[in-house]
Amino acid sequence: MDCSGPELNDAGGPEDPAVTPLPYDQPLFLVGMMGAGKTTIGRSLARILNREFVDLDHELEARCGVRVSLIFDIEGEEGFRKRETTLLDECSRRRGIVLATGGGAILAPENRRYLKERGVVVYLRASADELFRRVARDRNRPLLQTADPKSRIHALLAEREPLYKEVASLTFDTGSMAVAQVVRCLIPLLQRHEVNS
Numbered sequence: 001m002d003c004s005g006p007e008l009n010d011a012g013g014p015e016d017p018a019v020t021p022l023p024y025d026q027p028l029f030l031v032g033m034m035g036a037g038k039t040t041i042g043r044s045l046a047r048i049l050n051r052e053f054v055d056l057d058h059e060l061e062a063r064c065g066v067r068v069s070l071i072f073d074i075e076g077e078e079g080f081r082k083r084e085t086t087l088l089d090e091c092s093r094r095r096g097i098v099l100a101t102g103g104g105a106i107l108a109p110e111n112r113r114y115l116k117e118r119g120v121v122v123y124l125r126a127s128a129d130e131l132f133r134r135v136a137r138d139r140n141r142p143l144l145q146t147a148d149p150k151s152r153i154h155a156l157l158a159e160r161e162p163l164y165k166e167v168a169s170l171t172f173d174t175g176s177m178a179v180a181q182v183v184r185c186l187i188p189l190l191q192r193h194e195v196n197s
């Protein structure tokens, strides 16, 4: 796919460091499954849009002083989700940021409300097979520490797809596009996007 916008190198960084700020300062939220590219694409988008980048998983890890996988081990998914909701409520109020959410942040109804009411939500979509290829080797994704992670991804995607779509202002199919190409295509869509103040 050919998209107009700044030239990017293969790592998703701009060849030309010229920034292109958005005409609104509502937070930009990235949602999608594990491996959708929220962290990778979010970091690159933030650099080009001259916004601060916040990653909800990393922020939670920084505040708790432990990895997400250890929070799951100690407090279970329920404990993790409570912490995630409290932090999302706080972070989603911040203007002028790009926020990469956790893959399951759309599960709680109050989280979906925060996202829909407070910012522009981009759903980064990819097939279950593509997601599996991207995350297969990562140990810090506790929900995939099962005998059959591929089937787990299929099941989670089927369950969550309607929730991602419910919150999305824009859905972007990453297909097999490289990170740099996804970013290049997203910028003009975000520039043209209309938001209520």
Ligand SMILES: Nc1ncnc2c1ncn2[C@@H]1O[C@H](COP(=O)(O)OP(=O)(O)OP(=O)(O)O)[C@@H](O)[C@H]1O
Pocket: 032, 033, 034, 035, 036, 037, 038, 039, 040, 041, 057, 100, 101, 102, 103, 134, 135, 141, 174, 176, 177, 178, 179, 182
């Ligand atoms: N469009 C893409 N093409 C190829 N690889 C990609 C793409 N998007 C992300 N990746 C790679 O997939 C892996 C997972 O990406 P990333 O960590 O950004 O996903 P995430 O959506 O933040 O997942 P999580 O919800 O688990 O935090 C990384 O190694 C990243 O480089």
Ligand SMILES: O=C(O)C1=C[C@@H](O)[C@@H](O)[C@H](O)C1
Pocket: 033, 034, 057, 068, 101, 102, 103, 104, 105, 140, 141, 142, 143
């Ligand atoms: O998809 C999920 O439920 C998760 C995704 C990650 O971003 C982390 O938030 C955690 O591993 C849970």
Ligand SMILES: [Mg+2]
Pocket: 038, 039, 040, 055, 057, 100, 101
């Ligand atoms: Mg991430």
